[in-house]
Amino acid sequence: xxxxxxxxxxxxxxxxxxxxxxxxxxxxxxxxxxxxxxxxxxxxxxxxxxxxxxxxxxxxxxxxxxxxxxxxxxxxxxxxxxxxxxxxxxxxxxxxxxxxxxxxxxxxxxxxxxxxxxxxxxxxxxxxxxxxxxxxxxxxxxxxxxxxxxxxxxxxxxxxxxxxxxxxxxxxxxxxxxxxxxxxxxxxxxxxxxxxxxxxxxxxxxxxxxxxxxxxxxxxxxxxxxxxxxxxxxxxxxxxxxxxxxxxxxxxxxxxxxxxxxxxxxxxxxxxxxxxxxxxxxxxxxxxxxxxxxxxxxxxxxxxxxxxxxxxxxxxxxxxxxxxxxxxxxxxxxxxxxxxxxxxxxxxxxxxxxxxxxxxxxxxxxxxxxxxxxxxxxxxxxxxxxxxxxxxxxxxxxxxxxxxxxxxxxxxxxxxxxxxxxxxxxxxxxxxxxxx
Amino acid sequence: xxxxxxxxxxxxxxxxxxxxxxxxxxxxxxxxxxxxxxxxxxxxxxxxxxxxxxxxxxxxxxxxxxxxxxxxxxxxxxxxxxxxxxxxxxxxxxxxxxxxxxxxxxxxxxxxxxxxxxxxxxxxxxxxxxxxxxxxxxxxxxxxxxxxxxxxxxxxxxxxxxxxxxxxxxxxxxxxxxxxxxxxxxxxxxxxxxxxxxxxxxxxxxxxxxxxxxxxxxxxxxxxxxxxxxxxxxxxxxxxxxxxxxxxxxxxxxxxxxxxxxxxxxxxxxxxxxxxxxxxxxxxxxxxxxxxxxxxxxxxxxxxxxxxxxxxxxxxxxxxxxxxxxxxxxxxxxxxxxxxxxxxxxxxxxxxxxxxxxxxxxxxxxxxxxxxxxxxxxxxxxxxxxxxxxxxxxxxxxxxxxxxxxxxxxxxxxxxxxxxxxxxxxxxxxxxxxxx
Numbered sequence: 102x103x104x105x106x107x108x109x110x111x112x113x114x115x116x117x118x119x120x121x122x123x124x125x126x127x128x129x130x131x132x133x134x135x136x137x138x139x140x141x142x143x144x145x146x147x148x149x150x151x152x153x154x155x156x157x158x159x160x161x162x163x164x165x166x167x168x169x170x171x172x173x174x175x176x177x178x179x180x181x182x183x184x185x186x187x188x189x190x191x192x193x194x195x196x197x198x199x200x201x202x203x204x205x206x207x208x209x210x211x212x213x214x215x216x217x218x219x220x221x222x223x224x225x226x227x228x229x230x231x232x233x234x235x236x237x238x239x240x241x242x243x244x245x246x247x248x249x250x251x252x253x254x255x256x257x258x259x260x261x262x263x264x265x266x267x268x269x270x271x272x273x274x275x276x277x278x279x280x281x282x283x284x285x286x287x288x289x290x291x292x293x294x295x296x297x298x299x300x301x302x303x304x305x306x307x308x309x310x311x312x313x314x315x316x317x318x319x320x321x322x323x324x325x326x327x328x329x330x331x332x333x334x335x336x337x338x339x340x341x342x343x344x345x346x347x348x349x350x351x352x353x354x355x356x357x358x359x360x361x362x363x364x365x366x367x368x369x370x371x372x373x374x375x376x377x378x379x380x381x382x383x384x385x386x387x388x389x390x391x392x393x394x395x396x397x398x399x400x401x402x403x404x405x406x407x408x409x410x411x412x413x414x415x416x417x418x419x420x421x422x423x424x425x426x427x428x429x430x431x432x433x434x435x436x437x438x439x440x441x442x443x444x445x446x447x448x449x450x451x452x453x454x455x456x457x458x459x460x461x462x463x464x465x466x467x468x469x470x471x472x473x474x475x476x477x478x479x480x481x482x483x484x485x486x487x488x489x490x491x492x493x494x495x496x497x498x499x500x501x502x503x504x505x506x507x508x509x510x511x512x513x514x515x516x517x518x519x520x521x522x523x524x525x526x527x528x529x530x531x532x533x534x535x536x537x
Numbered sequence: 538x539x540x541x542x543x544x545x546x547x548x549x550x551x552x553x554x555x556x557x558x559x560x561x562x563x564x565x566x567x568x569x570x571x572x573x574x575x576x577x578x579x580x581x582x583x584x585x586x587x588x589x590x591x592x593x594x595x596x597x598x599x600x601x602x603x604x605x606x607x608x609x610x611x612x613x614x615x616x617x618x619x620x621x622x623x624x625x626x627x628x629x630x631x632x633x634x635x636x637x638x639x640x641x642x643x644x645x646x647x648x649x650x651x652x653x654x655x656x657x658x659x660x661x662x663x664x665x666x667x668x669x670x671x672x673x674x675x676x677x678x679x680x681x682x683x684x685x686x687x688x689x690x691x692x693x694x695x696x697x698x699x700x701x702x703x704x705x706x707x708x709x710x711x712x713x714x715x716x717x718x719x720x721x722x723x724x725x726x727x728x729x730x731x732x733x734x735x736x737x738x739x740x741x742x743x744x745x746x747x748x749x750x751x752x753x754x755x756x757x758x759x760x761x762x763x764x765x766x767x768x769x770x771x772x773x774x775x776x777x778x779x780x781x782x783x784x785x786x787x788x789x790x791x792x793x794x795x796x797x798x799x800x801x802x803x804x805x806x807x808x809x810x811x812x813x814x815x816x817x818x819x820x821x822x823x824x825x826x827x828x829x830x831x832x833x834x835x836x837x838x839x840x841x842x843x844x845x846x847x848x849x850x851x852x853x854x855x856x857x858x859x860x861x862x863x864x865x866x867x868x869x870x871x872x873x874x875x876x877x878x879x880x881x882x883x884x885x886x887x888x889x890x891x892x893x894x895x896x897x898x899x900x901x902x903x904x905x906x907x908x909x910x911x912x913x914x915x916x917x918x919x920x921x922x923x924x925x926x927x928x929x930x931x932x933x934x935x936x937x938x939x940x941x942x943x944x945x946x947x948x949x950x951x952x953x954x955x956x957x958x959x960x961x962x963x964x965x966x967x968x969x970x971x972x973x
Binding site for chain 2: 217218254312316383395441
């Protein structure tokens with residue numbers, strides 16, 4: 102006979118009272134593994150509850166692992182084989198042997214990615230007081246914090262609940278419109294349907310790889326090029342065709358010969374303030390690159406990560422501005438001018454291409470976060486973005502002049518050479534071999 | 538002789554004045570393609586500027602595509618072959634033929650992903666006044682808007698500039714600590730180093746696939762299962778081993794035989810409120826599933842997308858709570874309880890596994906957005922999250938009771954059958970074939 106009571110005055114449902122009492126009996130040892138519980142009907146009667154209440158209690162006890170058999174038949178008390186892992190946070194019993202060797206379980210591409218990142222992090226710890234000249238990120242002290250705060254507030258206040266829901270996988274329409282206007286200022290005519298909002302330019306490149314490159318497919322890249330893009334190509338198993346950089350950009354004779362040997366999935370290029378060399382290509386270089394790819398029908402991935410940062414002289418328009426055949430996939434970002442933590446960039450490409458990239462993004466992460474997009478849209482609409490870009494130009498023009506002056510003053514030209522960039526954040530020093 | 542003047546009173550630099558005037562001369566037709574410009578020395582003298590000023594002007598004109606040769610030698614005026622694409626937004630000249638067939642250029646996996654998403658979207662347009670019962674998302678009208686607004690504000694105010702910078706690729710430490718505490722409430726003991734913040738649970742699954750599954754590798758899944766996970770497995774080229782769902786969860790006899798035939802990259806399971814069947818597995822099912830995978834050393838990906846939403850009866854702890862061999866990769870999310878647009882989830886797994894996932898995330902998108910993480914951390918710390926979960930339980934318990942009552946009242950059991958779920962948002966109706 103089980104010692105179970107139902108308290109009819111309690112707000113706890115009757116079935117839950119049965120569950121709680123059986124659990125207590127098991128844990129106190131009054132019921133041992135193998136003990137048989139009464140049939141549901143036999144328990145319901147003395148307790149004065151409907152049989153379905155006991156069935157529900159037994160089902161719950163079964164789910165919790167206290168009963169052996171399935172509800173309906175005779176139920177016996179079960180030994181819970183597994184207590185929750187009681188690993189103490191510090192000290193205590195030694196942790197048991199892990200069963201998976203994650204290094205061996207990882208694919209070879211992801212193993213390599215991990216090793217690369219680990220090496221980068223190891224070499225990137227600058228001692229206090231040392232300026233890390235290898236790191237490329239917007240100076241977050243310059244971020245327009247007050248304006249961002251105000252835009253976040255107004256976006257939440259104005260749009261209310263709908264911006265808390267899943268957004269469009271392509272990004273909020275309003276922000277895509279603002280980006281489309283922004284692109285027009287750079288001579289690029291794209292409609293909001295030809296824009297996909299991404300988590301920074303990096304995600305744009307990742308999605309393009311997923312769309313166009315099977316493992317083993319060739320991708321033509323400048324050599325040297327942006328290390329995180331290079332790592333991403335390798336992660337996707339791309340066969341890299343490295344086209345050397347010259348003082349005026351990628352060596353187009355070499356590219357032409359390479360394209361003649363076979364079509365790569367795409368050509369990846371950074372025409373402005375190339376990372377790491379700082380080279381900005383001229384109009385005629387861009388025309389020829391486009392013409393070469395048009396002839397072979399090879400997509401161009403144009404990484405415009407610092408499009409806005411031309412603060413010396415006049416702007417050379419993006420390759421995308423001349424892209425009548427719609428083969429250029431332009432990747433832009435707000436992170437490098439505004440602030441890194443926003444992680445909002447975009448892809449501008451043919452609608453057919455953007456639709457497919459959006460489908461892949463749906464699978465990769467459903468949709469981008471909506472609040473930041475709404476705030477960034479406000480930020481553009483209120484003119485804060487234009488004002489911020491002008492401010493960044495003033496500041497970085499000065500900083501760049503100071504850095505170049507210091508180089509001229511302190512670095513012996515017999516030891517190193519460099520090009521003066523037209524903007525951006527990069528100066529590429531090439532150390533010369535010592536002369537005998 | 539060029540008609541160029543330098544206005545010494547102007548704030549425009551001398552080199553820029555030269556550039557502007559040459560551009561005007563070319564665009565007015567005064568200088569034609571092929572015309573030779575004076576040598577830099579020959580122009581510098583009459584203008585009274587240093588030769589380096591003219592060199593800089595010519596370099597700029599070359600970059601802009603107005604000059605043919607490289608700076609230094611004789612420069613001739615160049616025909617700009619490509620005006621910016623002047624595609625009018627509406628009407629105007631017809632768009633030229635696109636050069637890339639994006640459907641053909643796409644990999645077969647991404648083609649299929651696009652077709653799937655398109656089909657889903659086509660069937661998902663509910664007429665006004667119709668409730669879309671196929672869609673699974675938190676009701677955004679229930680989102681705690683005021684609290685979220687206040688947390689965003691305080692996060693920005695308190696942390697200032699540093700949260701605008703790139704964050705840790707694993708996610709902010711403070712939020713990982715909060716998640717680690719949250720997991721402990723579910724019987725899972727993980728340190729912040731064993732947590733990776735992701736863009737929703739979906740990105741967690743995507744990263745796990747990148748880490749563990751080469752194209753063609755087997756993945757064991759429940760059948761049926763969550764459609765977006767299924768699509769993601771296909772996108773990665775996984776060979777699916779479909780293990781049928783029964784009323785108590787995945788058929789473990791079938792899984793055992795399948796594991797004996799060969800190790801899959803991992804087993805994917807949704808033990809709570811399984812999508813789409815609504816089944817929650819019991820303690821003994823979880824123990825046996827874990828034991829099977831331990832014996833074969835196969836990782837388990839446990840999708841706990843609605844862990845918090847057990848509002849009937851007591852909670853069955855996650856498989857991860859018993860995971861002494863550290864082979865369970867747990868994917869959680871805030872989107873389903875809090876609000877969908879936040880897109881913040883996490884992975885809890887062995888540190889060795891999390892480190893590798895973080896390296897992959899670095900390549901995929903550098904780092905997650907920091908502001909939302911900081912706000913969400915505040916939201917947890919202030920107790921808003923616990924309060925919100927209780928409120929959601931009250932509301933959805935009531936809603937589920939109403940829905941189940943309506944089913945019992947209006948749906949003939951000869952036509953359809955269903956199981957009453959222990960929580961979550963899902964009821965799975967199985968239509969019966971008509972009897973003759």
